[in-house]
Amino acid sequence: MFxxxxxxxxxxxxxxxxxxxxxxxxxxxxxxxNRVEWRWDRLLMIGxxxxxxxxxxxxxxxxxxxxxxxxDAGDGNETPLVQRILTTPKIYYPSLAVIVALAVAFPFxxxxxxxxxxxxxLIYVMLGLGINIVVGxxxxxxxxxxxxxxxxxxxxxxxxxxxxxxxxxxxPIGAALGALFGIxxxxxVLRLRGDYLAIVTLGFGEIIRxxxxxxxxxxxxxxxxxxxxxxxxxxxxxxxxxxxxxxxxVMLVLVVFTIFVVNRLExxxxxxxxxxxxxxxxxxxxxxIDKTRTKLTAFSLGATWAGMVxxxxxxxxxxxxxxxxxxxxxxxxxxxxxxxxxxxxxxxxLGALVLILLPEYLRAFxxxxxxxxxxxxxxxxxxxxxxxVTNVRRTYKFKAEDAG
Amino acid sequence: MQPILNVKNLTMDFGGLRALDSLDISVNRGEIVxxxxxxxxxxxxxxxxxxxxxxxxxxxxxxxxxxQAEKRxxxxxxxxxxxxxxxxxxxxxxxxxxxxxxxxxxxxxHCRMKAGIPxxxxxxxxxxxxxxxxxxxxxxxxxxxxxxxxxxxxxxxxPYGAQRRLEIARALATEPFLLLLDEPAAGMNPQETRxxxxxxxxxxxxxxxxxxxxxxDMKLVMSLSDRIYVVxxxxxIAEGTPEEIKNNPAVIKAYLGEEVDA
Ligand SMILES: Nc1ncnc2c1ncn2[C@@H]1O[C@H](COP(=O)(O)OP(=O)(O)O)[C@@H](O)[C@H]1O
Ligand SMILES: [Mg+2]
Numbered sequence: 001m002f003x004x005x006x007x008x009x010x011x012x013x014x015x016x017x018x019x020x021x022x023x024x025x026x027x028x029x030x031x032x033x034n035r036v037e038w039r040w041d042r043l044l045m046i047g048x049x050x051x052x053x054x055x056x057x058x059x060x061x062x063x064x065x066x067x068x069x070x071x072d073a074g075d076g077n078e079t080p081l082v083q084r085i086l087t088t089p090k091i092y093y094p095s096l097a098v099i100v101a102l103a104v105a106f107p108f109x110x111x112x113x114x115x116x117x118x119x120x121x122l123i124y125v126m127l128g129l130g131i132n133i134v135v136g137x138x139x140x141x142x143x144x145x146x147x148x149x150x151x152x153x154x155x156x157x158x159x160x161x162x163x164x165x166x167x168x169x170x171x172p173i174g175a176a177l178g179a180l181f182g183i184x185x186x187x188x189v190l191r192l193r194g195d196y197l198a199i200v201t202l203g204f205g206e207i208i209r210x211x212x213x214x215x216x217x218x219x220x221x222x223x224x225x226x227x228x229x230x231x232x233x234x235x236x237x238x239x240x241x242x243x244x245x246x247x248x249x250v251m252l253v254l255v256v257f258t259i260f261v262v263n264r265l266e267x268x269x270x271x272x273x274x275x276x277x278x279x280x281x282x283x284x285x286x287x288x289i290d291k292t293r294t295k296l297t298a299f300s301l302g303a304t305w306a307g308m309v310x311x312x313x314x315x316x317x318x319x320x321x322x323x324x325x326x327x328x329x330x331x332x333x334x335x336x337x338x339x340x341x342x343x344x345x346x347x348x349x350l351g352a353l354v355l356i357l358l359p360e361y362l363r364a365f366x367x368x369x370x371x372x373x374x375x376x377x378x379x380x381x382x383x384x385x386x387x388x389v390t391n392v393r394r395t396y397k398f399k400a401e402d403a404g
Numbered sequence: 405m406q407p408i409l410n411v412k413n414l415t416m417d418f419g420g421l422r423a424l425d426s427l428d429i430s431v432n433r434g435e436i437v438x439x440x441x442x443x444x445x446x447x448x449x450x451x452x453x454x455x456x457x458x459x460x461x462x463x464x465x466x467x468x469x470x471x472q473a474e475k476r477x478x479x480x481x482x483x484x485x486x487x488x489x490x491x492x493x494x495x496x497x498x499x500x501x502x503x504x505x506x507x508x509x510x511x512x513x514h515c516r517m518k519a520g521i522p523x524x525x526x527x528x529x530x531x532x533x534x535x536x537x538x539x540x541x542x543x544x545x546x547x548x549x550x551x552x553x554x555x556x557x558x559x560x561x562x563p564y565g566a567q568r569r570l571e572i573a574r575a576l577a578t579e580p581f582l583l584l585l586d587e588p589a590a591g592m593n594p595q596e597t598r599x600x601x602x603x604x605x606x607x608x609x610x611x612x613x614x615x616x617x618x619x620x621d622m623k624l625v626m627s628l629s630d631r632i633y634v635v636x637x638x639x640x641i642a643e644g645t646p647e648e649i650k651n652n653p654a655v656i657k658a659y660l661g662e663e664v665d666a
Contacts, residue, residue, distance in 0.1 A: 261525055268524030269517050269535075276500050276511045283498035286455060288486035288515030288578050297521065395504045398555045402539045 010054040017050035018043055064383055086346070103252055107245040115248050119316060121356040122251040123309050128336035128348040129258045130305030135334065136343035137266060138298035139278025141198040143330050144185065144205025148178045148303035150212060150325035152310020157225040157320055158218075167231035171311050178307015182300035190292055193281070205330055213322040224321025231315050247316050254312065258305055259345055265301065266345075267396075274298050339380060341387025350388045406468050407432050408614055409454070409490075409582055414463035416446070416453050416638075423449045424460070425638040431582060433470070436608055436615045438625045441635040442658075447618045448495055450635075451584050455492050456482040469581050487515050491580035493571040495587045495618070501560035505551055505570055508559050509542035512577025542577060548611075549573040549603065565596040569603070576611065583607065585617040589624055597624055604628055626650070634658075 025046060028037045085091050107115040127149060134142045152174035159165040159173065189200050212219045219225075230243045231250060238246055265271050273294045276284045285291050314320050332355065340351020362372055380387075407430035416424040423446045431437045439447050452458040454465045459479060468474040469489045477485055491512075500508050517538060523531035546552045549569050554562055559570060568588055575583055585604075589597045601624055607613055619625050625632065626646045634642040634655050642648075642655045649655055 264527065265521075265524050268531075269514060269519045270521060270524050272503075272507060272511055273514055275503060276514075279500035279502060280498050282457065282482075283494065283500065284511070285482040286457070286486060286492055286494075286498075287511050287574060288483045289511070290481070290483045301521070395556070395558075396507055396510070396539070398504075398506050398539065398543060402536070403543050 006055070006058070009058075010051050013054040014047045014049075014051035018047050021046055060383060107248045112241050112244050115244050117357065117360050119244070119248045119251050121353050122248070122255050123313055123316075124333065124336055124352040124356050125255050125349050126251070126258050126305050126309040127333045128340065128352050129255075129262050129345065130302050130309075131333050132302075132337050132343065132345070132348050133262065133265070133274070134298050134302035135337055136348075137271065137278065138274040138295065138302075140295065140298060141194065142201045142299075142302070143198045143327070143334070144201035144203070144208075145302070145306060145333055146325045146327070146329040147185070147205040147208035148181055148306035149310040149313065149329070150208055150322070151177050151181050151303075152307035153314040153320045153324070154212065154219060154225075154310075155307070156311040156314040157228050160228060161225060167229070167311065167315050171308060174311035175304045175308040178303040178305070178310070179300040181307070182303030183296050185303075186296040186299035190295055202327065202330075205325075205327060209322050209325050212325070219322075222321060222323070224319060224323075226319045228314050228318045228320065230318060231312075247312070251312060254308065263345060270294070270297060335377065337387075339377065339387055341389035344387070344389045347387050347389035354388070405432060406474065408468050408470070409616065410464075410466040410468070410474070411450075411454060412464045412466070414450070414453060414465065415461045416449055416458060417461045423638050424453065426463070427635065427638070427640055429633055429640070431614055431616050434608065434612075434614055435630045436604065436617070436628050438629040438632045439616060439618045439635065440620070440622075440625060440632060445635045446638040447635060448586055449638075451492055451586055451618070454485070455490060455584065456480045456485040467582075483515065486578050486580075489579070489581040490584060491575035491578045491582075492584035493568070493575055493586055493588060495590065497567050497571060499559040499567055499570055499574070502558060504556050504558055505546065505554045505562065506539070506542055506556065508570055508574050509545055509577045510538055512545075512574040513538045513542060516579060545573050545577050548606075549576070550599075565592050568592065569600075572603070572607075576607070576613070580613055583613045583615050585615065585619075587618050587620060589619055589621045597621060600624070601628060 022043070025042045026039050028039060030037050085095065106118060127145070131142060131145045134140050134145070155174045155177050156167065156170040159170050185201065185204050189197055192200055213222050230238070231247060233246065273284070273289045276287070276289060277291065277294050281291065336351040336355050337348055339355055340349070341347025359373060365372065409431040411427060411429045414424055414427040415422065427450065429439070439450065441447055449458065453460045456477070465477050466474050467477055467488060467490065477488060480488065500511060503511070517534055519531045519534055543552065543555065546555055549572060551566060551570055551573055554566060559567065562570060572585065572588065589600055592600060604615060604617070605628065608615055629646055632644065632646055632649045633640060634649060636658050641658055642652045644652065
């Protein structure tokens with residue numbers, strides 16, 4: 001592996017990296033003394049670093065290609081580890097029990113700060129599960145998903161502000177509004193697919209945000225709405241640490257509920273139609289599936305969860321403004337799904353945990369946080385493009401006694 | 405007897421191109437009818453027009469499902485055409501590649517099922533019974549088409565001939581009275597083609613479906629068909645029994661050449 005060819009390649013790579021990072025890593029303008037500092041030592045480090053790393057990189061690429069060849073050679077029947085765990089009750093149920101126990105114990109064994117972060121992660125799990133219906137199952141790339149999240153959050157903030165409606169009353173209303181807006185978005189984009197769909201949904205997300213930002217009389221504009229009450233429990237008032245734990249459990253229950261429903265939807269007549277729609281729209285219609293209906297149900301059932309979890313978000317932060325609902329939020333939600341594994345419920349959960357928790361715990365390296373994050377995403381897409389849990393869809397397994 | 409499919413004066417324009425020109429084609433109950441013609445003659449376009457994928461420029465598409473009055477289905481959405489009882493296969497195989505063989509057929513049952521969103525979430529007894537029935541029905545269809553051993557395989561892993569047959573199975577699952585097959589033997593070896601021949605006859609005799617097929621394999625067409633339509637440049641140039649078509653000078657000149665005699 002250390003022949004001349006390879007060394008030459010790595011040398012070129014390191015030159016290229018030195019050139020690329022030159023402006024940010026080497027040149028620094030010292031504004032106090034008004035002069036330019038040249039940090040040449042850094043250039044040397046980058047050169048050596050990228051020279052060595054390029055060998056590591058090639059090593060992994062080779063390994064990956066060897067793996068693919070092996071799979072092509074016919075040993076492809078090897079089921080992935082995750083799949084094996086999920087289908088072996090002996091391993092599956094005990095590990096599920098451990099996870100549930102951990103999830104329940106978590107707020108009691110960690111600080112309020114940690115609990116808060118975990119609640120945020122759970123919010124993204126739910127958002128990820130919701131968008132997974134639209135993107136993962138039905139194959140409709142939706143970049144405006146955050147709009148439904150905003151609808152839920154503003155529904156709670158405004159209904160509470162004007163009519164003093166409580167959290168638990170608005171929770172289903174938020175879900176219903178999410179579903180309604182899902183249909184509203186669905187209608188104009190019925191004919192669109194792929195990139196066109198992505199652009200129009202992106203526009204839709206921005207429209208909702210801009211309306212919230214500029215319609216002062218309705219949404220209080222950029223200053224947002226403050227003092228949104230946290231959820232209560234039959235009129236019972238919690239202290240701040242208590243309510244943090246309470247919201248955590250509310251989120252936990254909602255996530256379990258979402259998993260349950262999404263799982264059932266996926267393995268139903270409607271779920272099959274979504275997957276068929278993703279696979280081939282023309283054949284899907286020719287097999288008697290109503291394309292319009294199927295797309296609209298995907299949009300609205302996906303948006304329902306965002307509407308619902310938006311209510312929780314407003315109650316958790318007690319303050320919302322349009323800045324919480326930018327396009328970046330949509331992209332992060334999409335990243336959760338892509339990183340975790342498109343179409344896989346377990347993948348979405350892992351994706352959300354990694355994507356939300358990692359940046360929090362990387363605060364120590366705050367300067368390089370986004371760099372590490374970006375590198376991780378790129379590496380992930382190169383080496384595991386299917387996501388953390390490459391989705392081997394649980395297909396209906398026919399058994400002899402089903403013959404009826 | 406009233407034909408179950410009666411297409412009158414069908415014309416389809418793509419911008420300046422007239423892909424179909426005043427076609428009249430009909431299929432009677434229990435018939436196997438073939439539609440032949442050179443590549444680009446407009447055969448697939450004809451299928452797309454009557455199955456609702458394209459909206460024809462002029463003309464009428466009339467169907468008479470068994471026991472029902474004749475109705476005009478121009479402008480029906482493709483799924484409504486399928487619900488009305490026309491099912492088709494595609495020239496370029498369009499299976500749901502990442503679904504299993506069984507699931508592909510189950511999709512075909514979709515339009516004959518009822519379960520909605522509440523049924524999916526609550527899995528009430530009637531939904532569960534329906535799902536069970538669909539699995540059993542789909543498997544029964546796979547058995548008829550001799551795909552049962554592949555039931556749990558992904559469609560994309562099937563051999564080519566089996567993929568073509570799965571397309572037929574999936575179409576059959578929609579309970580059609582008329583099956584439209586677009587080049588079902590394309591890419592099949594002689595052995596597979598013979599089996600297909602048997603299969604199509606069996607479908608007509610036992611499953612009570614009539615068949616309209618597009619096909620280039622002349623041996624298959626001549627042995628199967630009750631009647632044949634020949635189109636060229638979107639126009640009908642001949643129709644008749646295989647015997648009449650074989651001896652029609654216009655057809656021989658325009659299309660068949662020496663192939664039939666060989
Ligand atoms: N969607 C379309 N847009 C424009 N032209 C089309 C379209 N579909 C088919 N055509 C044209 O119509 C003619 C007939 O095509 P087709 O029906 O596929 O022929 P075939 O008889 O080989 O199935 C061809 O010239 C084709 O280019
Ligand atoms: Mg064709």
